[in-house]
Amino acid sequence: MSELNKIALEILNNGKGILAADESTGTMTKRLEGVSVPSTPENRLLFRETLFSSLGMKEFIGGVILYDETIKQTSSKKNKIPELISSMGSHPGIKVDTGAKVLAGSPNEKITEGLDGLRDRLREYFHLGAKFTKWRGVYNISKDYPSKLSIQSNAHALARYSALVQESNMVPIVEPEVLMDGDHSAKDCYQKTSEVIKKCFEELILHKVDLTGIILKPNMILSGNKSKNKISNEEIAKLTLECLKNSVPSEVPGIAFLSGGQSELEATENLNLINKLNDTNFIMSYSYGRALQQSALKFWSKNIQDIDGTQRIFNHRAKMNTLAAQGKWSKEIENQ
Numbered sequence: 001m002s003e004l005n006k007i008a009l010e011i012l013n014n015g016k017g018i019l020a021a022d023e024s025t026g027t028m029t030k031r032l033e034g035v036s037v038p039s040t041p042e043n044r045l046l047f048r049e050t051l052f053s054s055l056g057m058k059e060f061i062g063g064v065i066l067y068d069e070t071i072k073q074t075s076s077k078k079n080k081i082p083e084l085i086s087s088m089g090s091h092p093g094i095k096v097d098t099g100a101k102v103l104a105g106s107p108n109e110k111i112t113e114g115l116d117g118l119r120d121r122l123r124e125y126f127h128l129g130a131k132f133t134k135w136r137g138v139y140n141i142s143k144d145y146p147s148k149l150s151i152q153s154n155a156h157a158l159a160r161y162s163a164l165v166q167e168s169n170m171v172p173i174v175e176p177e178v179l180m181d182g183d184h185s186a187k188d189c190y191q192k193t194s195e196v197i198k199k200c201f202e203e204l205i206l207h208k209v210d211l212t213g214i215i216l217k218p219n220m221i222l223s224g225n226k227s228k229n230k231i232s233n234e235e236i237a238k239l240t241l242e243c244l245k246n247s248v249p250s251e252v253p254g255i256a257f258l259s260g261g262q263s264e265l266e267a268t269e270n271l272n273l274i275n276k277l278n279d280t281n282f283i284m285s286y287s288y289g290r291a292l293q294q295s296a297l298k299f300w301s302k303n304i305q306d307i308d309g310t311q312r313i314f315n316h317r318a319k320m321n322t323l324a325a326q327g328k329w330s331k332e333i334e335n336q
């Protein structure tokens with residue numbers, strides 16, 4: 001077993017999942033201002049440190065994705081943040097893309113940037129303790145989109161990123177996110193997501209990326225958030241599993257879904273159903289941002305001193321998702 005495969009499995013084994021706490025300062029500012037907390041470096045650290053030092057980290061969270069600001073911060077107990085995460089038995093990770101920008105040639109679409117100078121930044125992050133990384137490509141669905149240009153260029157960037165990350169002895173999370181925004185059907189999402197993922201693997205193979213040492217972070221197959229034709233959670237699970245079975249090479253050890261705007265409960269319930277049906281060798285777990293943090297953030301914003309109360313809420317969400325990653329979640333357990 002390669003070292004990278006071992007790290008990928010440590011992150012996702014036994015129902016463990018990933019806490020995506022890598023919101024850029026702009027996104028984190030929106031989240032904090034949404035609950036009327038000023039977005040200062042101290043407040044961003046305080047909320048995140050509260051989550052990272054929760055007991056639930058030990059049992060449920062195999063990896064935490066950090067943002068550049070956070071990986072360089074020191075906790076109130078004077079621990080470097082990556083050290084705090086490692087001391088909780090979890091692996092520190094880092095978002096290394098520099099964001100999605102307008103795609104020249106197709107201005108309604110985006111291309112993710114950050115390849116220039118990446119090798120040097122990776123070296124720095126590795127020395128700061130990062131064991132894995134994240135890069136997110138985004139695709140929107142409508143009649144003409146995603147275009148071939150967006151599918152091709154984002155796959156190319158994801159593959160160049162992944163090759164550089166493995167060269168630096170870290171596990172790349174490959175995240176092609178087909179957005180849920182719009183009125184498209186689940187069938188459209190299925191077709192576009194299949195096309196996007198297949199192209200990513202074509203490029204990853206071309207760039208000689210070791211597929212046993214990556215984690216795929218895809219969206220689930222959903223109808224658009226403005227679609228009138230919603231499908232059931234059972235259908236979401238069935239289509240998601242079918243899409244991944246047909247587009248992901250069997251060497252890939254693990255798939256960790258993004259929540260992408262689903263509510264906390266939807267994200268848990270859908271993951272649970274996917275795992276009940278899962279007849280593949282892929283681990284199917286979670287790498288949630290909003291769906292792990294929303295309730296905890298809301299509570300914390302009104303009770304900033306109440307660390308235990310905030311951690312209790314986070315621990316519960318992490319536990320529910322870890323049960324879902326094993327197909328063992330139920331509404332009764334949720335409400336106990």
Ligand code: 13P
Pocket residue numbers: 020136175258259260261287288289290291
């Ligand atoms: P959400 O789960 O909030 O979609 O965030 C996951 C993520 O890391 C998106 O890049």
